[in-house]
Amino acid sequence: xxxxxxxxxxxxxxxxxxxxxxxxxxxxxxxxxxxxxxxxxxxxxxxxxxxxxxxxxxxxxxxxxxxxxxxxxxxxxxxxxxxxxxxxxxxxxxxxxxxxxxxxxxxxxxxxxxxxxxxxxxxxxxxxxxxxxxxxxxxxxxxxxxxxxxxxxxxxxxxxxxxxxxxxxxxxxxxxxxxxxxxxxxxxxxxxxxxxxxxxxxxxxxxxxxxxxxxxxxxxxxxxxxxxxxxxxxxxxxxxxxxxxxxxxxxxxxxxxxxxxxxxxxxxxxxxxxxxxxxxxxxxxxxxxxxxxxxxxxxxxxxxxxxxxxxxxxxxxxxxxxxxxxxxxxxxxxxxxxxxxxxxxxxxxxxxxxxxxxxxxxxxxxxxxxxxxxxxxxxxxxxxxxxxxxxxxxxxxxxxxxxxxxxxxxxxxxxxxxxxxxxxxxxxxxxxxxxxxxxxxxxxxxxxxxxxxxxxxxxxxxxxxxxxxxxxxxxxxxxx
Amino acid sequence: xxxxxxxxxxxxxxxxxxxxxxxxxxxxxxxxxxxxxxxxxxxxxxxxxxxxxxxxxxxxxxxxxxxxxxxxxxxxxxxxxxxxxxxxxxxxxxxxxxxxxxxxxxxxxxxxxxxxxxxxxxxxxxxxxxxxxxxxxxxxxxxxxxxxxxxxxxxxxxxxxxxxxxxxxxxxxxxxxxxxxxxxxxxxxxxxxxxxxxxxxxxxxxxxxxxxxxxxxxxxxxxxxx
Numbered sequence: 001x002x003x004x005x006x007x008x009x010x011x012x013x014x015x016x017x018x019x020x021x022x023x024x025x026x027x028x029x030x031x032x033x034x035x036x037x038x039x040x041x042x043x044x045x046x047x048x049x050x051x052x053x054x055x056x057x058x059x060x061x062x063x064x065x066x067x068x069x070x071x072x073x074x075x076x077x078x079x080x081x082x083x084x085x086x087x088x089x090x091x092x093x094x095x096x097x098x099x100x101x102x103x104x105x106x107x108x109x110x111x112x113x114x115x116x117x118x119x120x121x122x123x124x125x126x127x128x129x130x131x132x133x134x135x136x137x138x139x140x141x142x143x144x145x146x147x148x149x150x151x152x153x154x155x156x157x158x159x160x161x162x163x164x165x166x167x168x169x170x171x172x173x174x175x176x177x178x179x180x181x182x183x184x185x186x187x188x189x190x191x192x193x194x195x196x197x198x199x200x201x202x203x204x205x206x207x208x209x210x211x212x213x214x215x216x217x218x219x220x221x222x223x224x225x226x227x228x229x230x231x232x233x234x235x236x237x238x239x240x241x242x243x244x245x246x247x248x249x250x251x252x253x254x255x256x257x258x259x260x261x262x263x264x265x266x267x268x269x270x271x272x273x274x275x276x277x278x279x280x281x282x283x284x285x286x287x288x289x290x291x292x293x294x295x296x297x298x299x300x301x302x303x304x305x306x307x308x309x310x311x312x313x314x315x316x317x318x319x320x321x322x323x324x325x326x327x328x329x330x331x332x333x334x335x336x337x338x339x340x341x342x343x344x345x346x347x348x349x350x351x352x353x354x355x356x357x358x359x360x361x362x363x364x365x366x367x368x369x370x371x372x373x374x375x376x377x378x379x380x381x382x383x384x385x386x387x388x389x390x391x392x393x394x395x396x397x398x399x400x401x402x403x404x405x406x407x408x409x410x411x412x413x414x415x416x417x418x419x420x421x422x423x424x425x426x427x428x429x430x431x432x433x434x435x436x437x438x439x440x441x442x443x444x445x446x447x448x449x450x451x452x453x454x455x456x457x458x459x460x461x462x463x464x465x466x467x468x469x470x471x472x473x474x475x476x477x478x479x480x
Numbered sequence: 481x482x483x484x485x486x487x488x489x490x491x492x493x494x495x496x497x498x499x500x501x502x503x504x505x506x507x508x509x510x511x512x513x514x515x516x517x518x519x520x521x522x523x524x525x526x527x528x529x530x531x532x533x534x535x536x537x538x539x540x541x542x543x544x545x546x547x548x549x550x551x552x553x554x555x556x557x558x559x560x561x562x563x564x565x566x567x568x569x570x571x572x573x574x575x576x577x578x579x580x581x582x583x584x585x586x587x588x589x590x591x592x593x594x595x596x597x598x599x600x601x602x603x604x605x606x607x608x609x610x611x612x613x614x615x616x617x618x619x620x621x622x623x624x625x626x627x628x629x630x631x632x633x634x635x636x637x638x639x640x641x642x643x644x645x646x647x648x649x650x651x652x653x654x655x656x657x658x659x660x661x662x663x664x665x666x667x668x669x670x671x672x673x674x675x676x677x678x679x680x681x682x683x684x685x686x687x688x689x690x691x692x693x694x695x696x697x698x699x700x701x702x703x704x705x706x
Contacts, residue, residue: 258560259489261582266495269585272696273502281694288695292651295582296665331633331659334672361662369666432665 006197007190015183022178026171033167037160038135042123045137048076049121049153052087053141061145065095072096082106084134084154088113090147105156106132113150114138126154133157196225200232244309251305254298261298265291293429300431304414307438313356318466321392322347322385324357328364329383332372341375346384351392352466355443363439366432367396367459374400374457391462402453411449412437436461481596482506482523486516486542487531487558492581496529499585500592513537520546525553527595529588530575532559540573547574554595558583584650586696593644607642609700612681612689614642623681633658634677641690645702648693674698 056071068087076085082101086108088094100107106128114124118140126134136154143149196219203216215233219226268291271284307313326345336343353360371381375398384395403411410416415430440447440461451457483505487493490511497507508523510516513534520528528546532539543555554576559566567578577591605617613622619635621628630638636658641649651670655663663669678690691699 255560258581259492263489263491263495265582266492266499266585269696270495270499270502272693273499285695291582292695298582300665328662331663332666332669334631334633334676335669338672358660358662361660362664365662365666369669429665 007187007194010190011183011187014186015179018182019175019179022175026175030164030167030171034160034164037163038157041135041155041157041160042137045135045153045155046121046123046139048083048085049137049139049151052085052151052153053139053149057087057141057143057149057151060095060149061143061147069096072098082156082158084108084111084136084152086111086113086152088150088152090149095149101156105158106130106134111136111152113152116140118150133161193223193225195219196221196229200225200229204232247305247308250301251309254302254305257294257298261291261295265295297429297431300429300435301414304431304434304438307359307435307442313359313442315356316354317357318352318354319357319360320349321351321353321360321394321463322349324360325364325383325385325394328361329368332365332368335369336372336375336381339372339375340378341372342380344380344382346382346386348386351385351387353392353443353463354466355463359439359442363436363461364394364396366436367461370432370459371396371398371400371457374398376400387465388462390465392465393460393462395458395460397456397458399456402455403449403451403457404453405451408449408451412447481526482508483592484508484510484516484519484523484525484528486510486513486519486528486534486539488512488534489531492531492558495585496588499589503589505592513539513542516542517545520553521549527592528553528555529592530555530557532557532561532570540570543570543573543575556588556591556595584652584696586648586650587653590644590647590649590653607639609642609645609702610687610689611685612642612700614639621681623685628680630677630680633673634680637673637677638681641698641700645700648696648699650697654697670698 052072056068060068072085072087076083076098080102082103082105083098084106085096085098086094087096092113094113097108110128111126111134118138121137121139124136124138126136128134134154134156136152139151139153141149141151199219200216215236216229218229218233265288268284268288272281272288275281326347329343329345333343368381368383375381379399382395382397384393384397386393386395407416412433414434416434417430436459437447439445440463443463445461445463447459447461449457449459481504483500485493485497485500485507487496487509488511493509493511497509500507508519508525510519514536516528516530516534517537519525530539530542530546534542537545539557539559543557546553546555551574555574556577556579557570557575558579558581559570560581570578576595579588579591605615607614607616611624615621616639621630621635621638637654640654640657652664654670655661655666658673659669674690674692678688681690682688687701689701691701693699
C-alpha cells in the first residue's frame with residue numbers, strides 16, 4: 001500500500017469534484033443574474049414608455065410640443081441616463097428624440113422608426129455597429145383626444161454587461177483560487193489524517209521483514225484509523241498465536257517422535273548386529289535407512305521451529321562472510337568433483353556480518369549442496385560474496401535446469417519439492433531451503449531466488465552488514 | 481564394568497540395556513529419578529546414563545544430586561532436547577557427555593567406551609590395523625608399506641574410523657566429527673568421501689578394510705588376519 005498514492009488520488013478527486021461543483025454553481029449564478037438583469041431592464045423600459053404615454057402625452061394636446069420636449073429632456077436627460085426615448089406621431093413626425101448619451105455609447109439617430117402595424121407594446125433589441133446593445137420597448141399609445149403616438153423607450157445593456165463581466169471575472173479568478181486553496185488545505189489535512197496510516201505501513205513493513213511481533217502503536221485519534229490499527233493488532237495477535245501454536249505443535253510433534261524413533265532405531269540396529277537371515281537383514285537395513293530419513297526430518301523440523309520461535313540464535317559473532325562461504329564450500333569439494341562440477345568463487349574481502357556461525361554455515365551448506373545437486377555433469381556452481389548498500393550479499397548460482405516459475409513462490413515452504421522424483425533420488429527431505437529461509441529470517445536477512453528455465457538458478461541472500469545491524473530500515477528502504 | 485541406566489521409557493531402557501549387556505557391561509536400570517538416585521547411592525557405578533525427562537524427579541535434579549555426592553562417576557545425558565543451550569547448561573551442571581535422541585546405538589557405545597577410558601589418554605602416535613598404518617604426528621598413512629596420498633578430510637575420516645576398529649560409526653557421528661553440525665542432513669557427503677577413501681585404501685588389496693554396514697554406517701575391519 002502506498003499512502004502517498006492514496007493521498008494524491010484523494011486530492012485529485014477532491015479537486016475535480018470541487019472544480020465541477022464550483023463551475024456548475026458559477027454557470028447557474030451567471031444565468032440567473034443575467035436573467036434578472038434583463039428582466040429588470042425590460043420592466044424598466046416598459047414602465048418608462050407607459051409613464052411617458054400616460055403622464056406626458058395625455059397632456060400633449062393641451063400643453064404643446066414645447067412642454068413635452070422640456071419634460072422629457074428634464075426627466076430623461078441622456079447625459080445623465082444613457083437612455084433612448086423617442087416619440088413619433090402617426091404621420092411619422094418625430095415629436096421627441098433623446099440625444100446621444102454622455103459616453104457616446106450609441107447614436108439614436110441611427111435607429112429607424114419601426115413600421116406598423118402595431119397590436120400592442122413589445123420588446124426588441126437593437127445592436128449598434130460599435131457593439132452596444134439596446135433594449136427597447138415600443139408602445140403604441142392613443143391619447144385621450146384620440147391621437148395616436150408611438151413611444152419608444154430604450155436602455156443599453158452596458159450596466160448589465162458590466163455586472164455580468166465582473167461576475168465572470170470573479171468566478172474565473174475565484175474558482176481556481178478556491179480549488180487551489182482547498183487542495184492545499186485538504187492535502188495538509190489529509191497528511192495529518194493519514195499519518196497514523198503511514199505509521200501503520202512502516203510498522204507492517206518492519207514486522208514482515210523481521211521476526212518482531214510487538215503490537216503496533218495505536219493512534220488515539222478515535223477515528224477509522226484507530227479502529228483499523230486496533231483490529232490489525234487483534235489480527236496480528238491472533239496470527240501470532242496461531243503461528244506460535246502451529247510452531248509449538250510442530251516442535252512438540254518432532255519432540256515426541258524422538259523417543260519412538262530412538263526405540264525403532266535401537267531395535268533395528270540390534271537386529272543388524274545379530275546377523276540373521278540375509279534377506280531379513282536387507283529389509284532391516286532398508287528400514288534403518290528410512291529411520292535415518294525420519295530422524296533427519298524430525299531434527300530439521302525442530303530446528304526450523306526453534307528458529308521461528310525467535311530463540312534460535314545461539315550466539316551472534318562478527319564473521320567474514322567470504323571466508324565462511326569459501327571454507328565451507330571447500331569442505332564439500334568432493335561432492336562437486338564426483339560430478340565434475342567446477343566451483344567458482346567471486347569473493348570480495350572483508351564483507352563482515354553478525355550471526356550464529358553454525359547456522360550461517362548450515363545455510364551455505366544447504367545452498368551449495370542444492371546447487372551441486374542441480375548442476376549438470378561437467379557444469380558449474382558459483383559462490384559470490386559482495387557488499388552492497390549496508391548489506392552483505394551471498395549468492396550461490398548453478399547452471400542447472402532452473403526452477404519452473406510456478407514453483408518459485410513455494411520454494412521455501414516446508415516439504416515443498418519442485419521436482420519430486422528427482423529430489424527423492426538425491427536423498428533430500430524437502431526441508432533444506434525451508435531451513436535456509438528460517439536461518440535468514442533469524443538473521444534479519446532476505447533471501448531471493450532468481451531462476452529461469454533452462455538457464456540455472458541463483459539464490460541471493462542479503463545480510464545486514466556487521467555494525468549496522470540496528471539499521472534495518474536501510475534494507476527495507478532499499479527493498480522498497 | 482557396572483553401568484546405571486536411568487530411563488523411564490521401557491523400550492529405550494530395554495534395548496539400551498540389552499545392547500550394553502551384549503557389550504559385556506553389567507547394567508542396572510532405574511525407571512524414575514528417585515529410584516535412580518537411590519541406586520546411585522547404593523552402588524559404585526563406573527558410569528551413569530541419565531535420561532533428562534524423568535517422572536518424580538527431573539533428570540537435571542538427579543544430575544545435580546549425583547554430582548553433589550560423587551564427583552568422579554562419568555555421567556552421559558540422553559535427551560530429546562537438542563538445543564545447544566541445553567547441552568552447555570548440563571555440561572556446566574557436571575555432565576560428561578550428551579547424546580540427543582534419537583541416537584544410534586553404535587554412537588552410544590563409542591561414547592560410553594570413551595568415557596570409561598577417560599583419564600590421561602595415552603594415545604600412541606601410530607595406529608596399525610592389519611597392514612594399514614596411520615601416523616598421527618606426521619599425518620602419514622601407509623598400506624602394505626606404500627604411502628597413500630590422502631586429502632585432509634580423507635585423513636580425518638580414516639583417523640576417526642581407526643580410533644575404534646570394529647566399531648560401526650554412523651553417518652551422523654562421522655559428520656559431526658569430521659565436518660561439524662552444520663553439515664547435518666547432508667548424509668551423502670559421508671558416502672562420497674568414504675567411497676573415495678576406500679578406493680585409495682582398499683583398491684588393489686584382497687582384504688577390504690573399510691566396511692559398510694548398511695543402514696548403520698561404516699567401520700574398519702579389525703578381524704584377525706585370515
